[in-house]
Amino acid sequence: MASITLPRTVLIFVALLLAFFPLIGATFYIQLGAKIMIMAIFALSLDLLVGHTGLVSLGHAAYFGIAAYSLALISPKYEAASLWLTLPAAMIMAALAALVIGFFVVRTAGVYFIMVTLAFAQMLYSIFHDTRMAGGSDGLYIYVRPELSIAGFKPLDLESPTQFYYLALIFLAIVYVFLDRLLHAPLGRALAGIRANEQRMSSIGYPVFAYKLAAFVVAGALAGLAGYLAACQFGYVNPDILAWHQSGIVLMMVILGGMGRLHGAVLGAFSYVLIQEVLSAPALLGAYAKHWQLAMGSLIVLIVLILPHGIAGFLDIALRRYSYRFSRDQRGDGV
Amino acid sequence: MLYLIQLLNAVQYGLLLFLLSSGLTLIFGIIGVINLAHGSFYMVGAYLAYWLAKLTGSLWLAIPIGIVIAFGIGLLLETTIINRLYKRDHLYQVLLTFGLILIFEELRSILFGDEVHGVAVPALLDFSIPLTETLSYPVYRLFVTAVCLVIAGLLYFIIQSTRVGMMIRAGNSNREMAASLGVNIPVLFALVFASGMALAAFAGTIAAPISSVFPGMGNQILIICFVVVVVGGIGSINGAMIASLAIGLADTVGKVFAAEYSAVAVYLVMAAILLWRPQGIANKA
Numbered sequence: 001m002a003s004i005t006l007p008r009t010v011l012i013f014v015a016l017l018l019a020f021f022p023l024i025g026a027t028f029y030i031q032l033g034a035k036i037m038i039m040a041i042f043a044l045s046l047d048l049l050v051g052h053t054g055l056v057s058l059g060h061a062a063y064f065g066i067a068a069y070s071l072a073l074i075s076p077k078y079e080a081a082s083l084w085l086t087l088p089a090a091m092i093m094a095a096l097a098a099l100v101i102g103f104f105v106v107r108t109a110g111v112y113f114i115m116v117t118l119a120f121a122q123m124l125y126s127i128f129h130d131t132r133m134a135g136g137s138d139g140l141y142i143y144v145r146p147e148l149s150i151a152g153f154k155p156l157d158l159e160s161p162t163q164f165y166y167l168a169l170i171f172l173a174i175v176y177v178f179l180d181r182l183l184h185a186p187l188g189r190a191l192a193g194i195r196a197n198e199q200r201m202s203s204i205g206y207p208v209f210a211y212k213l214a215a216f217v218v219a220g221a222l223a224g225l226a227g228y229l230a231a232c233q234f235g236y237v238n239p240d241i242l243a244w245h246q247s248g249i250v251l252m253m254v255i256l257g258g259m260g261r262l263h264g265a266v267l268g269a270f271s272y273v274l275i276q277e278v279l280s281a282p283a284l285l286g287a288y289a290k291h292w293q294l295a296m297g298s299l300i301v302l303i304v305l306i307l308p309h310g311i312a313g314f315l316d317i318a319l320r321r322y323s324y325r326f327s328r329d330q331r332g333d334g335v
Numbered sequence: 336m337l338y339l340i341q342l343l344n345a346v347q348y349g350l351l352l353f354l355l356s357s358g359l360t361l362i363f364g365i366i367g368v369i370n371l372a373h374g375s376f377y378m379v380g381a382y383l384a385y386w387l388a389k390l391t392g393s394l395w396l397a398i399p400i401g402i403v404i405a406f407g408i409g410l411l412l413e414t415t416i417i418n419r420l421y422k423r424d425h426l427y428q429v430l431l432t433f434g435l436i437l438i439f440e441e442l443r444s445i446l447f448g449d450e451v452h453g454v455a456v457p458a459l460l461d462f463s464i465p466l467t468e469t470l471s472y473p474v475y476r477l478f479v480t481a482v483c484l485v486i487a488g489l490l491y492f493i494i495q496s497t498r499v500g501m502m503i504r505a506g507n508s509n510r511e512m513a514a515s516l517g518v519n520i521p522v523l524f525a526l527v528f529a530s531g532m533a534l535a536a537f538a539g540t541i542a543a544p545i546s547s548v549f550p551g552m553g554n555q556i557l558i559i560c561f562v563v564v565v566v567g568g569i570g571s572i573n574g575a576m577i578a579s580l581a582i583g584l585a586d587t588v589g590k591v592f593a594a595e596y597s598a599v600a601v602y603l604v605m606a607a608i609l610l611w612r613p614q615g616i617a618n619k620a
Contacts, residue, residue, distance in 0.1 A: 050426065056425060056426045056429065058429060104606050104609050104610070105609075107609065107613050108565075110425060111369050111425050111569065112565060112569070112613070114369060114425060114429055115369075115561040115562075115564065115565050116561075116565055116605070118561060119558055119561055119562050119602060119605055120602060120606075122602075123598065123599055123602040126598035126599070127596070127598070127599065130595050130597070130598060131595045131596065132595075244554065245554075248429075248430075248433040248436075251426075251429070251430060251433075252430060252433070255426070255427075255430055259426075291445055293437045293440065294437070294438055294441035294442065296434075297434040297435065297436070297437030297441065298434070298438060299434075300430060300431065300434030300437065301416065301431055301438070304423075304427050304430050304431040305419060305431070308427065
């Protein structure tokens with residue numbers, strides 16, 4: 001099994017690169033960067049289930065969407081809501097939804113789990129789509145972004161793309177470190193045990209159901225964080241954000257990057273959004289850009305067939321070859 | 336009388352679901368592949384019905400040609416792509432077939448556009464049976480019900496009483512054992528997959544005059560079929576039959592009593608089954 005995360009020096013280097021990016025990037029790219037980091041948080045949350053617990057959820061967009069809708073529903077119309085109130089509220093709503101749905105789905109395994117998570121997510125989609133309680137199929141607007149203030153002082157103004165970018169970066173870093181700690185803590189080791197052999201874990205006395213449910217709820221809450229940020233950024237929510245298509249995309253990000261590795265999820269989000277931007281750019285592909293999903297679908301099929309361990313797995317192999325040659329040169333027995 | 340109409344609708348919808356979910360459950364039970372693109376074949380069938388009916392001027396011609404085309408596409412897909420997934424984790428099967436959905440949807444958008452199209456009911460069946468002075472029931476819906484029943488009976492006969500059916504049952508209960516006893520697995524798998532696709536497309540062609548053809552129609556019904564398979568139990572045709580009718584009924588009851596929340600009724604049935612019998616009604620624990 002490859003390492004869960006990258007060496008600390010590499011991580012700090014990447015974090016610094018991301019922190020300095022707004023100094024040189026144009027506004028469009030800063031917004032794109034924030035979007036990528038939000039999707040990275042979303043992919044990280046799903047990787048906790050898929051890559052680290054062995055639960056393939058195909059309904060993860062539900063919790064993303066619940067949190068986004070929570071923000072839209074509790075924000076006052078013409079004044080800014082407080083981030084300190086709305087963010088925990090949105091994450092709690094997502095966690096609660098994950099708790100209730102998880103109570104039903106976690107008792108299933110394998111292919112049942114895939115179908116049941118998808119079905120419950122679709123149920124939420126149809127509730128938001130068919131009823132008028134949250135704008136129906138038209139969705140809802142968030143006219144004023146939430147504000148972040150500490151005793152009257154506002155360290156970050158979310159209306160500014162650059163400052164919003166930093167907020168997303170801070171949250172990405174927090175989630176990354178949190179998951180890294182979690183996976184090295186007893187809970188994370190137990191989840192890895194469940195992923196490897198569920199029967200064994202249960203026969204040596206671990207309450208497997210409770211552990212899996214805990215992972216499901218934590219993943220739901222973190223997906224909620226991503227959903228909250230996404231709703232903040234776009235100022236608009238509609239039922240499509242919790243549709244199964246969105247769940248498929250985030251699963252794609254996890255696999256594309258390489259599951260079971262935290263940096264894989266981030267790489268996956270980064271690559272997916274960039275690929276999508278390129279494929280749907282009329283400047284590059286003209287009239288075909290409208291049909292970018294055709295190219296994306298073909299790419300997904302190809303990746304499953306030829307790149308089973310994702311980009312991170314590919315890098316792992318390349319790095320191992322490199323470090324092997326490097327250590328051989330150091331010992332002086334190289335050619 | 337109103338309830339009779341609703342009951343007939345429920346049975347018709349349930350049987351249509353059976354055509355789709357029987358293929359889905361068999362493909363999973365025998366081949367071990369979870370196929371998200373199953374719904375896409377429902378859509379392919381419906382669009383083929385629309386296109387071929389316009390081309391030939393008759394739905395009666397469109398249906399058999401559509402089935403043959405769908406069978407061919409299924410066979411091609413199985414032998415080029417799906418057969419590489421047998422030994423892979425479900426995760427990759429989900430992802431690859433998700434990619435296939437995107438491809439099918441986008442091809443549909445390129446070839447037929449994004450509008451909703453209607454398909455005319457064949458003139459022969461384009462009338463209604465009056466039930467009371469104001470209510471009547473369209474004959475085409477009864478025809479669909481009858482056809483689905485015939486197909487279901489045929490499927491039952493093939494699986495229970497023919498040599499191919501025996502192989503299918505053998506493959507369903509123990510793939511490796513069936514292979515080691517001389518069942519030609521690659522051929523059987525290709526046949527089962529392509530037949531499942533043809534069944535799904537057939538459901539699409541005969542449903543087209545009722546539901547009209549529209550973008551995303553396959554995905555909507557796919558998820559309901561997943562619910563049917565979960566409720567019925569994977570690999571079980573009998574379970575799929577019972578579950579299809581139950582879900583058809585739940586959906587119709589939901590529509591009558593709580594229109595806005597009608598979609599929820601179906602999932603409530605699923606949640607209840609998950610608590611009561613997580614392995615589905617037809618499978619033993």
